[in-house]
Each structure stands twice: as structure tokens, then as C-alpha cells.
Amino acid sequence: MKKYMAVFCFILSLVTAGCSNKEIHDTVEAFSVEVYSDTSNNEDLPVKIAYKKVNSITYVEKSNNLEKYKLYSLEDYFDMDDKFIESIIIYSELEKNLLTPGLEKPIENKKKLNEPITILAPRLKDGYGELMNLTQVQSQQVREHILEFVQTLNK
Secondary structure, eight states: HHHHHHHHHHHHHHHHHHSSSSEEEEEEEEEEEEEEEEOOOOTSSSEEEEEEEEEEEEEEEOOOOOOEEEEEEEEEEEEEEEEEEEEEEEEEEEEEETTTTTTTOOOOEEEEESSOOOOOOOBBBTTTEEEEEOHHHHHHHHHHHHHHHHHTOOO
16 A cells, blocks of 8 residues: 555656646747648649638647647638638647657647638738738737637637
């Protein structure tokens, strides 16, 4: 019995230690980026077929033994002539226990829409991706906008 109690106390101490020293990063972004086909052209280079405007929140929480990742994303897809194709709402989550690697069970939920949903994301400029430098007010506006759409997903 003492042996089991000692093992239990050891595991409890590891779990408790894993919860201390939390480091949290939360990033809100609005950007555009190229989309390439899976096939290559005659010169063995990928072919640019579209671009997407993206609003995203990336949440990372790290402690001694635990890492938690969450991604909230709104993506509007356009062809290279700026014709709208589709929009996708994405929520994904992954929790990694560093003491038991390989047991992660990622969660992902997506929903397609037939109208543009991003805000403040720049158009593709000269064929290259573009990141919008958001003010604090714009960042809060994008955050609220994303969370409003993500709430429509069935988690």
C-alpha cells in the first residue's frame, strides 16, 4: 500500500509541477497568403492557383509538462482574378502532455460558407502575401469577429 501511495504522490507532484510556470501567448492576425496546387508546372515549381484572406487567433499555453494549442480561423478563398470561391471557419485544438507523448487527440471543426467573412485582411499585393499591422482596437475587433463565427460551429 505504501508503494502505491508513493507512486501516487510522485505522479501528483509531477502534475502539480506541470501546472506552475505558465507561459501564455495569444496572437490576433489579419493577412493574405497565396494558395498553391499539389501539382508542379513544367519547371517543377508549384503553381499558384488562388489566395486567401485570413483572420486568426493563435493561443499557446505552456507549462512544465503541458502544452495547449488553439487556433481560431476565418479564411476567404479567391481565385487569381479576385473572384470569391468559398469561406471556411476553422477551430482546432491540441493538448500535449510532455510526460505521455503520443497520446494527443487533436480536435478540429470546420464549416464552409458561401460568402466572404474576413475583416481587415489586406488584398494580395503584387502576387505576394501581406500581413496587416493591427492596432489594439482593430485587434480586438478582429478577435470578437472571429469568436462570433466560431461560436456557430458544433464543438
